[in-house]
Amino acid sequence: MPELPEVETIRRKLRDGAPESPSLVGKRIVRASLLWAGSLAEPDPDEFQYRIIGQTITDFGRRAKFLLIQLSEDTLVVHLRMSGDLLVESEDDPVATHHRFLLHFEDGTRLAFNDTRKFGRIWLLADPAPLFKKLGPEPLGESLTPEDFYARLEDRRRQIKPLLLDQSFIAGIGNIYADEALHRARLHPLTLASSLTPEQAATLLESIRQVLQAGIEANGASIDWVYRGGEFQNHFQVYQRAGEPCYRCGTSIERIVVGQRGTHFCPQCQRP
């Protein structure tokens, strides 16, 4: 599921609690089950088990699409990739088919990492900073100004859509929010990044922020066979709307492939 708004939604749910899902802050880990060894990126399984037992969850953070589970000694980092999800369950619940990893707590609850496609990864690290070394700025961070953003775009001879998906350029945007932001900014996805004016760059940054904020406020997007409680899918302007009319001008939304990703845009509102 995971783009920035979805990861942020999960972070808030785990930290603050939600109906049927108690806050995990303060829970003590008594055991971990690695059901699919490939999910663990670092360290090796033996060290992982040894280190994580007895630690307590103190907070939940986020960097781009990475979820940070702050423990008393280490940080447990989770990347959901394409199909990952995190669920709070009781030890009485059956272990679902695609559960890859379980954290068992002292009080009989557990955190389950469900990941159909097995692309997701977890790391247990004393210092997660090196993992984030190549990441670009947070789009919602106040330190990223329109002037900074323009300066980053200015010397990139690259199509804007793949650039928005490049996590080293700006971190946290995925395929849905890239398409939605470009539509809001009225930019064709193949526009050369270096050709944007300072005004267009400012509009694009503002559009990115608006769609990400709207996504967070809607508790993320829920699509395909997994329902996660979010409703941003009901507000898509272009994503997965090929052949349907643009809400702004009525023109049929088109779908093309850019950098191997399905790309949705309005050929009228987003002229090359």
Added chain:
DNA sequence: ACGAGCGCCTGTCGGC
């Protein structure tokens, strides 16, 4: 620097 292609996985959907 950049894009294309592929691999990693499982599942759904539409066409024939």
Added chain:
DNA sequence: TGCCGACAGGCGCTCG
């Protein structure tokens, strides 16, 4: 009904 390809919210790698 069954098979087969296309496609899916991501990203790391190699190769031009």
